[in-house]
Amino acid sequence: xxxxxxxxxxxxxxxxxxxxxxxxxxxxxxxxxxxxxxxxxxxxxxxxxxxxxxxxxxxxxxxxxxxxxxxxxxxxxxxxxxxxxxxxxxxxxxxxxxxxxxxxxxxxxxxxxxxxxxxxxxxxxxxxxxxxxxxxxxxxxxxxxxxxxxxxxxxxxxxxxxxxxxxxxxxxxxxxxxxxxxxxxxxxxxxxxxxxxxxxxxxxxxxxxxxxxxxxxxxxxxxxxxxxxxxxxxxxxxxxxxxxxxxxxxxxxxxxxxxxxxxxxxxxxxxxxxxxxxxxxxxxxxxxxxxxxxxxxxxxxxxxxxxxxxxxxxxxxxxxxxxxxxxxxxxxxxxxxxxxxxxxxxxxxxxxxxxxxxxxxxxxxxxxxxxxxxxxxxxxxxxxxxxxxxxxxxxxxxxxxxx
Ligand code: NZQ
Ligand code: ZN
Numbered sequence: 477x478x479x480x481x482x483x484x485x486x487x488x489x490x491x492x493x494x495x496x497x498x499x500x501x502x503x504x505x506x507x508x509x510x511x512x513x514x515x516x517x518x519x520x521x522x523x524x525x526x527x528x529x530x531x532x533x534x535x536x537x538x539x540x541x542x543x544x545x546x547x548x549x550x551x552x553x554x555x556x557x558x559x560x561x562x563x564x565x566x567x568x569x570x571x572x573x574x575x576x577x578x579x580x581x582x583x584x585x586x587x588x589x590x591x592x593x594x595x596x597x598x599x600x601x602x603x604x605x606x607x608x609x610x611x612x613x614x615x616x617x618x619x620x621x622x623x624x625x626x627x628x629x630x631x632x633x634x635x636x637x638x639x640x641x642x643x644x645x646x647x648x649x650x651x652x653x654x655x656x657x658x659x660x661x662x663x664x665x666x667x668x669x670x671x672x673x674x675x676x677x678x679x680x681x682x683x684x685x686x687x688x689x690x691x692x693x694x695x696x697x698x699x700x701x702x703x704x705x706x707x708x709x710x711x712x713x714x715x716x717x718x719x720x721x722x723x724x725x726x727x728x729x730x731x732x733x734x735x736x737x738x739x740x741x742x743x744x745x746x747x748x749x750x751x752x753x754x755x756x757x758x759x760x761x762x763x764x765x766x767x768x769x770x771x772x773x774x775x776x777x778x779x780x781x782x783x784x785x786x787x788x789x790x791x792x793x794x795x796x797x798x799x800x801x802x803x804x805x806x807x808x809x810x811x812x813x814x815x816x817x818x819x820x821x822x823x824x825x826x827x828x829x830x831x832x833x834x835x836x837x838x839x840x841x842x843x844x845x846x847x848x849x850x851x852x853x854x855x856x857x858x859x860x861x862x863x864x865x866x867x868x869x870x871x872x873x874x875x876x877x878x879x
Contacts, residue, residue, distance in 0.1 A: 504534025548579030574627030578635030626676035628737025675767035
């Protein structure tokens, strides 16, 4: 196991009817900006529930900013940042999924980057984003009410921002954006369309894979936790499809998705975010849902990199899919069987596993490679040797599934 520091200060408040805890969690004299997405928080009544809880105790001033898109847009978020300054907001409360929480983290970081006229500088905010927001040293406090289990943003300090005009979807991370708390009420997920539920299962699955599928460093805790999370997602993914009203399944899915990307399984182990980085370009160029880009790319990453990832792929085959290597089946066949299981799992959830499944062909590849270059995604992988040629081969393999 490699050396590491593990730090995660996020208070998790989990369970039914826990939104009322906001009356204790948000400072009683705060000037709060509630941020939300395209309307689901209003339609489902969650926004009213949040406002009632905030008014229950104290003298809070409450403002609202709605309309944060799925794959949150830089230009929209800058309007929210201007609103922060206009109303002297000192607490952001994100009500939604990864897009709203990520977007709010970005607002928390960039709202201090003001011009002389008091508006937030678009250029400074863009420069900050292209440097992963690493060097920003102040942020507004933020809390979250999670409505979709998927990204883990509720318990980590990262985010991803889309800037359509510049054809860029870029990640950032800064410890100042760990939420002060996140409320995880699994009953809030009952209103999700099936597509979003399945996207969430797949996103969490790939988060675990990208912290697991590298090379062994004898990290038994991390590997054991990762394998458990994968098995739970396989089991509960099928369960939620068959019985979407089952609260126990919703609870397990919500906590699993949070655990998949709260830093715990990624400490002290190598990581490989190739699938995510290629996936971001697919979202930015073709508006494919985040999770669906991952299910398109991951099987080809596994096939293309099967030699450098051989030991972990065999471990994955044995421990997650119970595929045994025996005389009748060599390592190559065991690995291919594990990849086919992975693809079938995605297919059963209604997710694409190739570019063809998303109606894309060979002509999609050059522009993706160009964007990876522009975004300096030229040394991906646990060894930093997934260059553009490797990414191209991954995409060529992803044109259609061989299975
Ligand atoms: O916008 P509204 O109307 O709220 O609708 C949303 C949205 O259309 C809807 N929704 C959310 N909760 C609902 C609901 N509909 C009905 N009932 C509810 N309870 O679901 C749609 C998707 O929401 P979104 O927030 O976009 O989904 P998700 O949580 O999957 O977030 C995806 C974003 O997170 C980023 C992705 O790149 C993408 O931009 N990621 C963030 C990460 C992080 N911070 O660590 C890691 C991930 O890898 C990921 O990259
Ligand atoms: Zn993801």
